[in-house]
Amino acid sequence: MHLKRLNTPKRWNVEKKSTTFITRQSPGPHPRELSVPLTVLLRNHLGLVETNKEVKRIIHDKLVLVDNNLVKNPKLPVGLFDIISLPSHSLYYRIVLDYKGGIKPLKITQKESEIKLFSILKKTRIKGGKIQLNCTSGRNILLPKNDYSTGDTLIIDLKNKKIINHLKSREGALVLVMKGKHAGEAAIIKGFKNFLSVSKDRAILESEKGKVYETMKEYVFIIGENKNEIRIREEDIKFGKKAEKKEAKPAKKAKKPAVKGGKK
Structure with missing residues (x-):
């Protein structure tokens, strides 16, 4: 079953008008708004293949792993911090968020994977x-x-x-904001606001630029204590300095595929 491109979540970072339909992810470990189908990642984001048929071929040939497990479903939803590996081609990626909260594959080393x-x-x-x-x-x-x-x-x-x-989730921890208007930002926890009523607990954060704001506690993901334990972007996370915001551009389909089924 497919999804109309115009209805794809903004986080997918795909072109809306190139074709009418796009692959819809199957039910899995990640919610729709925080994941993309493996097919879309390999074809639209990474440009490793050109067609759905090629995706199925490299999966059939056991070339693709997610979190060190062989993949059988091309519609598998891949989401935040998942590790996508193609060991036969020495390609390793971590799913992260860009500055606008969009899903983005970050190339990493084998050791990082x-x-x-x-x-x-x-x-x-x-x-x-x-x-x-x-x-x-x-x-x-x-x-x-x-x-x-x-x-x-x-x-x-x-x-x-x-x-x-x-x-530990505590004051001073380094976090990545997963949802809300600050999605994709790194921040430091300055404190918490806990409620006994139906209101959800909130986290008080300080951004890389030094701006203090509140967000839902469930929106933050601890990524380090004194420093980030994993890379979430190409450049280093720096606090107290003006962070340069880059515009998130939709992924474009590559002209030539880099991975094919069969022998390397």
Whole structure:
């Protein structure tokens, strides 16, 4: 099933009028507004293929991995901080947000592709007294102890599937804003406003330019304590200096594909 290009979410960063339809993502670990179908990423954003048929061919040939897992579904939704790998071509990407909150693949090294950040969305106690952490990207983690809090970030080794670090949601932490008018911005947590009523908790943030503002606590993703643990853009994150805002341009289809099925 396809989607009309004119109805695609703004975050997809694709041209609206080149063709009538575009691939619609299937149900998966990411919501529609925070993800793009794998086909759209490979064809429209990266220009590694030219047609849907070529996408299916390289997936059939087991050339594409998402979070170190082989992909079988070309409509799989890929979202924030997912790792897209084509090891046979030494290509590795992390899904990030541009300055306007649009979805963007960032080219990374093989070493960078070995870890991924997961934010804890919910905690539940299950049979046997174990704690289940429900995290972003649809990942659930079972632990014997209740050592982590909702809103914290776990850094996981994708190959060994082990937690290698823990980032607490607290004052001074470095975050990426995922939603709202500040989506795509890096900021530092200056404090929290917690409510006992139906109102949702809010985070007080300071932007790279030094502007202080509030946003929903659930809109922020912890990416570091004293420094960012992963790269979220080509340039370094710097606070106290004027951040240059770049215009987000829709991805254009490449003239020549870089990846083909079969042997390299």
